[in-house]
Amino acid sequence: MQAKKRLSEAVMRRLPRYLRYFTELKENGITKISSSELGEKMGMTASQIRQDFSYFGGFGQQGYGYSVEVLYDSMKRILLKEQGFTVIIIGAGNLGTALAKYNNFHKRGFDIIGIFDINPKLIGKTINGTEIMSIDRLEDFIAQHETDIAILSLPRSETKAIAARVANAGVKGLFNFSPMDLKLPHEIPIENVHLSDSLMVLGYKIKNFQEEK
Amino acid sequence: MQAKKRLSEAVMRRLPRYLRYFTELKENGITKISSSELGEKMGMTASQIRQDFSYFGGFGQQGYGYSVEVLYDSMKRILLKEQGFTVIIIGAGNLGTALAKYNNFHKRGFDIIGIFDINPKLIGKTINGTEIMSIDRLEDFIAQHETDIAILSLPRSETKAIAARVANAGVKGLFNFSPMDLKLPHEIPIENVHLSDSLMVLGYKIKNFQEEK
DNA sequence: TAGATTGTTAATCGATTAACAATC
DNA sequence: TAGATTGTTAATCGATTAACAATC
DSSP, rough: OOOOOOHHHHHHHHHHHHHHHHHHHTTTTOOOOOOOHHHHHTTTTTTHHHHHHTTOOSSTTTBBBEEEHHHHHHHHHHHHOOOOEEEEEEESSSHHHHHHHHHHHHHTEEEEEEEEOOOOOTEEEEEEHHHHHHEGHHHHHHHSSOOEEEEEEOOHHHHHHHHHHHHHHOOOOEEEOSSOOOOOOOOOEEEEOOHHHHHHHHHHHHHHHHHHH | OOOOOOOOOOHHHHHHHHHHHHHHHHHHHEEEOHHHHHHHHHHHHHHHHHHHHHHHTOOOBTTTTTEEHHHHHHHHHHHHOTTOOOEEEEOSSSHHHHHHHHHHHHHHTEEEEEEEESSSSTTEEETTEEEEEEEEGGHHHHHHHOOOOOEEOOHHHHHHHHHHHHHTTTEEEEESSSSSSSOOOOOOOOOOOOHHHHHHHHHHHHHHHHHHH
């Protein structure tokens, strides 16, 4: 076991997928697995799996394989925070509302503690027990409730300004749904979900898949 | 100008981002740009941009740079279909409804021609002018309306079976929102949007970003 | 102990960057 | 024509795969 170089982006993006598979194995009562069995299941090489795990010092035992329990616990510890992450949603439109009601976030340890909108008609209503507040109360709320993540489900035109406000107020990371590359002066981690981009990639693949036949 | 080897996945995934920037340049009335200026704007090297474009034979003129008009038209032609893509949404829950109302898909040439659900209370209602139909009519509808893409915004437990049904019925690609890796017997292009995975990546980045300071 | 499978080092493959000749 | 900037070839970098010694 040894400390290795900084985890690469490629490996990091595979971690949630590992966690999904470990959860499934656990639920199915499987207690041990080898890198080659896991590779078969996940559609990747055994070598890559062992290489990935070695970034964390390795989770297995030579000659035996991996304990699913150890895999699951280790990956959870690596990816999640003990107390969970606190999340606010800014923009209670269709998408914001859908995300507020999306149960998988909560299951994974992401707790929605506040929702904000500019529309007076929405303010005061609740979604899944969380109140929609005026965007004016944003800084105030963040000052009073430690907030890890702000989900930005806003019109493109509003996104940059609101992103700067929450970053200044002390939010630690942004989950952005606007079709733009968000860059901030005050540097914090940002994850962009570009739905139209993904759909266009699919469209391109379809066009090419057809042509190949 | 020459036909080159098959476009790599990495380059392909950058194409929608190029299109976004070309659209913006056009809207701002900029008519020409060099690879170094574009690289600066997009946060990538001029070399990578020229290399990427060369997969399509190159869009520029030596000594001059690139015509924004040419860039925009070329990328649109590469990514989109003349008549647009036809899309159905399966699952009219919170997420499905939000996607049906999401204007950016339509702007990019993806037209929602049908919505399906199993819930009798929803059937017959319309979202943005599109009727919600019973899932029983799925095969029937696809047979009558050429359907490029099915968006799957369904419970995890339903996803696999419905995916197989639409693939069999002749849909050409799947846009899957369930937190699972969809594999089908009948091989067609699939794009997965794993929102929880992305959020976990953000969580991991936040944890590490904090530690580094 | 013998067999199995890891963790790690080495080899390969692919993607990005640098350099430069071609040419507008 | 001279200057600029492309398209492309070569060099570098990083990620994946293969091989194998360590060891349970």
